[in-house]
């Protein structure tokens with residue numbers, strides 16, 4: 387394991403610059419990543435954010451840190467509109483599918499876990515559904531009342547942004563208050579008792595449009611259910627305490643969700659919520675953000691339906707820096723897949739050569755380049771470039787290249803070695819044909835060897851002649 391002293395620089399949204407990362411608690415990094423709202427399948431834009439977070443976690447591990455990662459699952463309280471209007475997304479979907487709300491949550495949580503598994507994303511050690519942390523959320527709301535930062539109306543309990551301080555409130559987003567006010571007004575504030583249009587709900591009461599809300603809990607402020615943001619404040623405090631090291635999400639979270647989380651947590655405990663705030667840029671399609679509500683989204687299943695492997699999508703994502711917008715189109719994904727398949731074949735070839743090659747071990751600086759790339763705010767395109775250069779550097783022995791690639795794959799997670807080994811397993815009748823082919827070539831019976839090569843091709847295997855005999859590789863990837 388590497389020493390955690392390697393300088394890692396991360397772009398902190400709070401300061402709008404790259405900063406040297408040092409954990410608050412020696413080598414243990416506390417990481418909070420906002421999870422999905424489980425009312426539908428994750429789309430590949432959401433999955434881009436989870437891949438970025440996975441690279442972050444794996445880079446930290448690679449650098450020798452221990453990581454305690456927490457992810458929430460939003461199964462209540464996330465409304466269709468950010469300014470406390472609209473319906474609860476979960477209840478709306480349950481109604482549409484004629485299912486129980488928690489059943490919907492279960493179905494899409496499982497689907498989400500399945501998707502991230504297919505993308506080789508490490509499942510967070512702690513996954514916390516909002517509905518399992520209601521007492522913690524209520525405790526936090528009570529704390530906000532004690533601090534004079536919460537008030538109750540007929541419909542809800544709100545966070546008092548003015549009492550908290552508008553300047554402080556906009557610390558993360560750096561949005562001019564006028565802009566924020568206009569944005570909120572544009573969405574029509576329906577609760578006349580709200581003191582300021584930016585005040586946001588901590589608790590919704592079972593009344594008015596929510597009178598049939600299925601999920602509801604007793605509380606000091608009438609039966610109801612929590613607002614969306616309070617779950618992250620309560621869950622992060624429960625598992626990580628305040629302040630913790632890194633908080634992440636997509637850039638859409640900066641202006642509303644993370645701004646509100648920060649205000650609640652910092653208002654309640656007079657302590658910073660998180661030291662570093664990292665945000666992944668959007669995946670766009672036809673120059674428009676991919677979004678569930680925009681109806682322009684694709685799921686991982688759609689990619690698989692086109693016989694493209696999920697890891698081709700991971701490779702596609704790693705080809706762009708997480709802070710740049712990335713435009714999705716099928717041709718780009720196809721071409722990422724082609725590059726990935728070429729890498730698998732090259733790794734296969736190295737495994738094949740490694741059995742015979744007696745090359746000496748040389749010093750090289752690929753590992754340094756790889757580390758430098760990732761340590762520079764997770765520069766995955768550069769890290770991929772060093773993987774490519776390494777695998778094709780024939781001054782280095784196959785064993786050396788494989789050993790180093792194996793290390794790189796701890797972070798990149800493209801299943802390089804496993805996939806290559808799997809592809810190299812050939813059925814018995816093919817290995818018999820391969821032996822015959824090799825014998826014909828050795829005996830210079832080229833007519834026979836050519837015939838057999840064509841037969842092997844027809845059976846789905848390409849044949850490459852190497853100094854160590856024929857190297858077989860399946861033409862169609864499975």
Ligand code: AMP
Pocket residue numbers: 420421422423424430431432433434435634635636637638639666667668669670675676677
């Ligand atoms: P949600 O399930 O809507 O809470 O979103 C889950 C995660 O996906 C959040 O971190 C969002 O910021 C992120 N996200 C949403 N849309 C996109 C997109 N088009 N590209 C990248 N990330 C996104």
Ligand code: ZN
Pocket residue numbers: 419420421618643647
């Ligand atoms: Zn959150």
